[in-house]
Structures are given as structure tokens and as C-alpha cells.
Amino acid sequence: MHRFANPARFTRLADRVLPFAAAGAVVALGVGFYLALFEAPADYQQGESVRIMYVHVPSAWMAMFIYVAIAVASAVALIWRHPLADLAAKASSPVGAGFAFLTLVTGSLWGRPMWGTWWEWDGRLTSMLILFFLYLGHMALLNAFEDSQRGYRAAAILALVGVVNIPIIKFSVDWWSTLHQPASVMRLDGPTIHPSMLWPLLIVAVGFKLYYLTIALLRIKSELIAARLRALDLATVKAAEVQGQTARG
Amino acid sequence: MRGLALIVARDLRLALRQSADAWLAVLFFVLTAALFPFGVGPEPNLLARIAPGIIWVVALLAVLLSLERLFLADFEDGSLEQLLLSPLPLELAVLGKVLAHWLTTGVPLIAAAPLLAILFNMDLSGLGVLLLAMLLGTPTLSLVGAVGAALTLGARRGGVLIPLLVLPLYVPALIFGVGATDAALLGLTARPHLLLLGAVLLVMLVITPLAGAAALRQAVE
Numbered sequence: 001m002h003r004f005a006n007p008a009r010f011t012r013l014a015d016r017v018l019p020f021a022a023a024g025a026v027v028a029l030g031v032g033f034y035l036a037l038f039e040a041p042a043d044y045q046q047g048e049s050v051r052i053m054y055v056h057v058p059s060a061w062m063a064m065f066i067y068v069a070i071a072v073a074s075a076v077a078l079i080w081r082h083p084l085a086d087l088a089a090k091a092s093s094p095v096g097a098g099f100a101f102l103t104l105v106t107g108s109l110w111g112r113p114m115w116g117t118w119w120e121w122d123g124r125l126t127s128m129l130i131l132f133f134l135y136l137g138h139m140a141l142l143n144a145f146e147d148s149q150r151g152y153r154a155a156a157i158l159a160l161v162g163v164v165n166i167p168i169i170k171f172s173v174d175w176w177s178t179l180h181q182p183a184s185v186m187r188l189d190g191p192t193i194h195p196s197m198l199w200p201l202l203i204v205a206v207g208f209k210l211y212y213l214t215i216a217l218l219r220i221k222s223e224l225i226a227a228r229l230r231a232l233d234l235a236t237v238k239a240a241e242v243q244g245q246t247a248r249g
Numbered sequence: 250m251r252g253l254a255l256i257v258a259r260d261l262r263l264a265l266r267q268s269a270d271a272w273l274a275v276l277f278f279v280l281t282a283a284l285f286p287f288g289v290g291p292e293p294n295l296l297a298r299i300a301p302g303i304i305w306v307v308a309l310l311a312v313l314l315s316l317e318r319l320f321l322a323d324f325e326d327g328s329l330e331q332l333l334l335s336p337l338p339l340e341l342a343v344l345g346k347v348l349a350h351w352l353t354t355g356v357p358l359i360a361a362a363p364l365l366a367i368l369f370n371m372d373l374s375g376l377g378v379l380l381l382a383m384l385l386g387t388p389t390l391s392l393v394g395a396v397g398a399a400l401t402l403g404a405r406r407g408g409v410l411i412p413l414l415v416l417p418l419y420v421p422a423l424i425f426g427v428g429a430t431d432a433a434l435l436g437l438t439a440r441p442h443l444l445l446l447g448a449v450l451l452v453m454l455v456i457t458p459l460a461g462a463a464a465l466r467q468a469v470e
Binding site: 078126130133134136137140141144145146150153154157158160161162164165168 | 393396400401403404405406407410413414416417418420421452456457460463464467468
């Protein structure tokens with residue numbers, strides 16, 4: 001695994017994957033949104049506003065998926081001290097926060113015509129809000145220390161403690177019977193949603209995953225470049241110091 | 250076990266010598282709760298209905314107020330490093346510190362809760378469940394808070410960071426704590442809520458000393 005701790009090797013691999021991930025994301029999101037907006041039928045009860053679902057549900061999946069990914073990366077970073085895992089966790093949390101925010105906003109927009117309220121303190125909405133705050137805490141803790149290594153370590157521990165909340169979010173719709181509808185895709189007895197609606201949903205979900213992969217790889221790459229720049233700066237300063245000393249001495 | 254008792258005894262002695270700190274949390278608890286009748290109006294029925302929620306939220310904030318001190322003094326005067334060097338497992342030391350923190354903030358809050366219940370005109374039939382729920386819930390607040398306090402040692406703006414890290418993780422304790430009291434007030438059984446509170450406490454009792462010790466190690470490193 002430490003083979004990929006080498007920045008040059010990682011960058012080469014990332015450069016090879018990136019075009020496919022980016023192109024895949026564009027194609028999947030294009031096809032997915034086309035199917036969702038034009039081909040999928042309007043819901044017999046919810047009408048056209050059901051199309052919000054094709055953004056709302058995949059971003060909710062992504063918000064939870066990315067938090068689990070951060071927790072896994074954090075565990076790897078803490079156990080094997082793998083430097084790329086730290087960077088992966090750092091690269092992921094703003095993306096996850098973005099998806100959590102998108103879930104909350106689209107949920108609110110959907111809730112207004114469906115439930116007649118922008119916001120309802122039901123289990124799933126509340127736990128998604130908490131997930132959003134967990135992301136914010138993770139980002140704040142990462143940037144709170146002079147020494148970036150300390151920030152990585154602290155944020156990794158926080159991510160592992162916070163992952164307890166993920167099952168609560170996942171099952172909240174089954175445990176609390178409030179306004180939110182129960183799970184209809186990820187069920188043991190198979191999805192209860194018609195294929196004409198399921199397919200666009202899954203394609204958009206794949207598109208979001210590829211988008212996340214693209215962004216994460218780009219952000220890790222830029223972190224590596226930033227680290228190299230810092231090292232160069234430090235070397236220049238040190239060289240100038242040495243020169244000054246020899247000139248004086 | 251002896252090391253754990255020593256740490257608890259030391260922290261309790263320190264807290265007694267500077268008893269102003271412990272009083273501050275209780276004072277904050279009562280004072281902030283007293284603001285609610287001004288904020289929502291003095292209508293007795295309304296106050297009685299929201300009393301459990303207010304008591305829980307205010308207790309949460311009072312605990313939050315006392316968290317920054319939890320490791321900071323030891324971190325600054327170097328006793329934290331001594332703790333790390335001692336043969337006592339650091340996880341046990343964290344547990345000792347948490348226990349002392351709970352005894353000096355959680356227990357006084359529980360003792361002050363009946364006062365607030367009376368002030369808010371709460372139906373006293375629910376008082377027993379409220380106290381039981383707080384007895385199960387406040388140790389969770391101390392345990393989770395200790396992780397937040399340990400993580401922010403030496404951070405810029407550490408005091409501002411702690412609420413951001415800790416409050417989201419407090420929500421389960423709050424939900425089940427208020428749920429238990431509300432159920433009792435409605436004449437339903439509070440058992441499931443209390444069991445869930447106990448379950449949260451047990452999970453946190455396992456996770457947080459590990460996380461807290463890991464956080465302290467990297468803070469001192």
C-alpha cells in the first residue's frame with residue numbers, strides 16, 4: 001500500500017485515471033439528468049416536483065458515502081501512518097459537506113410542495129443536518145493547528161468517533177415514523193420503485209461518485225504540489241540564511 | 250484501579266480548592282434556564298410542557314462551558330506529560346479525568362434540576378424519570394466532551410472549536426433524555442428511552458477513552 005505514498009507515482013496514476021473519471025462523470029450526469037428530467041414519468045401523486053428526487057437522493061447517498069470514506073481513510077492514516085490517506089480525508093470533507101448541503105436544500109425545496117413546510121424536525125432531516133455539522137467540525141479541526149500533521153491526526157480521530165452517527169442516519173426513517181418516507185431503493189426485499197424511475201436515479205448516483213473521484217484526485221494532487229512548494233520555499237530560506245552567515249563570517 | 254482512584258481524588262481536590270469553577274456551571278444552568286420565561290412568556294402550561302427540553306439543553310450548554318478546562322491546566326503545567334509517562338494506561342487516566350469532571354459538573358447539575366422543574370411548574374410525577382435520565386445521560390456528555398477537549402488542545406481558537414465538534418455528537422443523548430421525561434409526563438413508559446440512553450452511555454464508555462487517549466498522545470507528541 002505504501003507504494004502509492006510516493007507522490008510522483010501517485011500523480012502518474014492519478015493523471016491516468018483522471019480523464020476517464022471526469023469524462024465518465026460528465027457522460028453519466030448528462031445521461032442521468034436527461035432521463036430524469038425528460039424521460040422519467042411524473043409521479044401520479046407528486047407530479048413534476050418528484051424530479052427533485054434525482055438530485056436529492058443521490059446527494060444524500062454521497063453525503064453518507066463520503067463520510068464513511070473519510071472514516072476509512074482516517075483509520076488507514078492512524079494505523080499505518082499513510083500520508084496519502086490524510087490527504088484523501090482532507091480532500092473529501094468539503095465535497096461531502098457540499099453534498100450534505102445540497103441534500104438539505106433540495107429536501108427543503110421538495111418538502112415545501114409535498115409536506116407544506118420548508119423544514120420539519122423529523123429523524124432523517126435532523127440527522128442529515130448533524131452530518132453537515134460533523135463535516136464542518138472536521139474541516140475546522142483540520143485547519144486549527146499550526147502544525148498540519150496535528151490537524152490531520154486530530155481530524156482523523158474525530159472522523160472515527162463521528163462515524164457512529166452514520167447508521168443512525170441510515171435507519172432513522174425506519175426507526176422514527178414521521179413525515180419522511182421509508183427507504184424505497186436500498187431494501188432487503190428489492191427496490192419498491194419502478195425501473196423507469198430507478199434507472200435515472202442510479203445513473204445520476206454513478207455520475208456523482210465519478211465526480212467525487214475526479215474532485216478528490218484533483219485536490220490530492222494540488223495538496224501534493226502545495227507541499228512541494230512549501231518545501232522549496234523552506235529550502236530557499238535556509239539557503240539564504242546559510243549564505244548570509246558565510247558572508248558575515 | 251488505584252491509579253484511577255488517585256487521579257479522581259486529585260482532580261476532585263483541585264476542583265474543591267477552586268470551587269468557583271464548579272459553582273459557575275450550576276449558576277449558568279439555573280440562570281440560563283431562568284431566561285426562558287422572559288423569552289417565551291410566563292404562561293405556566295407552556296413552560297410546564299417545554300420544561301424537560303429546556304433543562305436538557307441548558308445542562309448541555311453548562312457542561313460545554315466547563316469542557317475547556319478539562320485537560321488545559323494539565324497540558325499547560327506539564328502534568329499531562331507525566332500522566333503519559335506513568336505506567337497507568339492513558340485510557341484509564343482519561344476515564345479518571347472524565348469521572349472527576351462528571352462528579353464536579355454532572356452531579357451538581359442533576360442536584361439542581363429539581364429546582365428548575367419546580368420553577369417551570371413541571372408535573373412532579375415526571376421528576377424521578379428526569380433525574381434518572383440525567384443520571385444516565387450526563388456521563389455521556391462528559392465522555393464525549395473529553396474527546397472534544399483533548400482534540401482541541403493547542404489549537405488556535407480551541408474554545409470556539411469545542412462546541413462545533415461536541416454538540417452534534419450530543420444530539421442522541423438529548424433526544425432520548427428529553428424523550429424519556431416527555432413519555433413519563435404523558436403517562437407512557439419511559440423504559441425504551443432510558444434503555445437507549447444506557448446503550449449510548451455504554452458505547453461511549455468504550456469508544457471515548459480510546460479516542461481521548463489517542464488525542465492526548467498526539468497533542469503532547
